[in-house]
Amino acid sequence: MNWYAVRALYRFEMARFWRTALQSIVAPVIATSLYFVVFGAAIGSRMASVDGVAYGAFIVPGLMMLSLLTQSIANASFGIYFPRFAGTIYEILSAPVSPLEIVLGYVGAAASKSILIALIILATATLFVPIRIEHPFVMVGFLLLTAVTFSLFGFLIGLWADGFERLQLVPLLIVTPLTFLGGSFYSIDMLPPVWRALSLANPVVYLISGFRWSFFGNSDVGIGVSFAMALVFLALCLAGVTWIFRTGYRLKS
Amino acid sequence: MPPIISIANLSKVYGTGHNALKNISLDIRKGEIFALLGPNGAGKTTLISIVCGIVTASAGSIRVDGHCIATDYKAARRAIGLVPQELTTDAFETVWATTGFSRGLFGLPPDPDHIERVLRDLSLWDKKDSRIMTLSGGMKRRVLIAKALAHEPRILFLDEPTAGVDVALRQDMWRLVRKLRDQGVTIILTTHYIDEAEEMADRVGVIRNGEIILVEEKAELMRKLGKKQLTLHLDAPLAALPPALSGHDLELAENGRDLVYTYSTKGDAALTGLLADLARAGIGFRDLDTRQSSLEDIFVDLVKERP
Numbered sequence: 107m108n109w110y111a112v113r114a115l116y117r118f119e120m121a122r123f124w125r126t127a128l129q130s131i132v133a134p135v136i137a138t139s140l141y142f143v144v145f146g147a148a149i150g151s152r153m154a155s156v157d158g159v160a161y162g163a164f165i166v167p168g169l170m171m172l173s174l175l176t177q178s179i180a181n182a183s184f185g186i187y188f189p190r191f192a193g194t195i196y197e198i199l200s201a202p203v204s205p206l207e208i209v210l211g212y213v214g215a216a217a218s219k220s221i222l223i224a225l226i227i228l229a230t231a232t233l234f235v236p237i238r239i240e241h242p243f244v245m246v247g248f249l250l251l252t253a254v255t256f257s258l259f260g261f262l263i264g265l266w267a268d269g270f271e272r273l274q275l276v277p278l279l280i281v282t283p284l285t286f287l288g289g290s291f292y293s294i295d296m297l298p299p300v301w302r303a304l305s306l307a308n309p310v311v312y313l314i315s316g317f318r319w320s321f322f323g324n325s326d327v328g329i330g331v332s333f334a335m336a337l338v339f340l341a342l343c344l345a346g347v348t349w350i351f352r353t354g355y356r357l358k359s
Numbered sequence: 360m361p362p363i364i365s366i367a368n369l370s371k372v373y374g375t376g377h378n379a380l381k382n383i384s385l386d387i388r389k390g391e392i393f394a395l396l397g398p399n400g401a402g403k404t405t406l407i408s409i410v411c412g413i414v415t416a417s418a419g420s421i422r423v424d425g426h427c428i429a430t431d432y433k434a435a436r437r438a439i440g441l442v443p444q445e446l447t448t449d450a451f452e453t454v455w456a457t458t459g460f461s462r463g464l465f466g467l468p469p470d471p472d473h474i475e476r477v478l479r480d481l482s483l484w485d486k487k488d489s490r491i492m493t494l495s496g497g498m499k500r501r502v503l504i505a506k507a508l509a510h511e512p513r514i515l516f517l518d519e520p521t522a523g524v525d526v527a528l529r530q531d532m533w534r535l536v537r538k539l540r541d542q543g544v545t546i547i548l549t550t551h552y553i554d555e556a557e558e559m560a561d562r563v564g565v566i567r568n569g570e571i572i573l574v575e576e577k578a579e580l581m582r583k584l585g586k587k588q589l590t591l592h593l594d595a596p597l598a599a600l601p602p603a604l605s606g607h608d609l610e611l612a613e614n615g616r617d618l619v620y621t622y623s624t625k626g627d628a629a630l631t632g633l634l635a636d637l638a639r640a641g642i643g644f645r646d647l648d649t650r651q652s653s654l655e656d657i658f659v660d661l662v663k664e665r666p
Contacts, residue, residue, distance in 0.1 A: 108433070114463030118452075125451060131540055195445030197506065200411040200441050201464040202433035358415050 111203040111272045115211025119185050123219050126329050134173050138227045141169055156293050162235040164220030167318040170224045175256050175285055177223050179277050182216035182260030215258035245320035247334050250315050251336050258343035260279035266357050284310045296328045309339055362386035363545050364559045369419030379405040381569040392540055394556035395549045395567035407516050411441045444519040446499045450492035458505045465510035472478040497528045515563055517548040558653040567662055587651050591618040591644040603640045607633050644663030
């Protein structure tokens, strides 16, 4: 293993993160605070509690997931797309690094960043609502699993995209709707039966549900099913990345 | 001594159907400066890119320092430093950070002393904390060289290293290349500036339409293909060439005031015969000068002549 290369790539990506701290840290925190103000304080105070959890607290896991998903994808996709766009990818392609080492560097950094942001959001949330975490280890496990999976997914998007527009396409048109419809702000039990059934086809439902279970001990779908679905998506992303490196798709002519 | 790079039957057909390299075989000797000459689109960059792992070969094999670039790519790539043609740099990074990054990427532990030496050699030391985007084009070129040298490569590829750089930087770069060669680094450079190859190279390869049409020691190439021209400034202008001189490759110039003789440098004795014939015909001259063809003339001839 070329650990020096993994470290170099990781550090490079993290340096970018700190350099753009205003955009990468402050922006998501402000956005989340706005959600708390609007959904937690303004609307939440008029809403009944969900499964015995005050609405303001109920949305915290969903908001963390929302940031975790979007930030993982955004960081990882931009991280690998930009060198392709700028041409600096030549150095990585000509370096003695294996695909695994490249993925460890980029995906590791993207996952670190999004976990950090999710934790900052959790800390911010405690300013607005009292939070309890019943299963902290499961919570950390879900955080890691989701961050890595979606960073891999973002990495795939960054490899596939051939323009900045495409880079935004999947997050905007697929991931954001799925996250909003995945129960960030409601329990899918609140939906009419048809929509509830349809929601079960949304992979994000399982992530949010499982994550919420780690906080409050109850969820829309079983924690085992949630975990299994997260692992399936991780396996799919790993397979995609492996295929890309095997074939050199979009990396080498 | 086994070649440090051995390319055998290498071909590349791009997805577009463009056949960029056609069955190329080439050995690079350890410690030499090899200049790859060719017009735009001849396949120079494709060839370098395949050796460095940026482009995948369609057929053929390459060994770098004994390591196959496909199966043992890590060992092969560790030996190589690449300075690309385009000024592709990380705009927001500092010179120091980007050079250290390159060293790590190539699997070496940090060595601030080595990085300092490289930056000083390239007159980049006082810019080490500058962001790359604030540097001029020539400085960015130096940064790319520093990045390529950060991991102490044994082979250095310079793809059009002096395209668009000023004379001072060219001189600096040539000095650096010689210094590296003295340290035992093998250098392969592609260039448009043939005087660069003429000044620097030990051997020259000419590539055209994806084929290597010639590989030769530079000195040998100059000797074999070089031509000399002798110009005699005559005492009295001639209206036409006298029949007595018809056996020589002569031309009249400057309205008959100059006699131009073209001969090869292969060292035949025709020159003596010509002078004797001139004396017999009673043609005197007050001065003469000679000109030897440059590598540029040879190159232009080569690229033109072959069908």
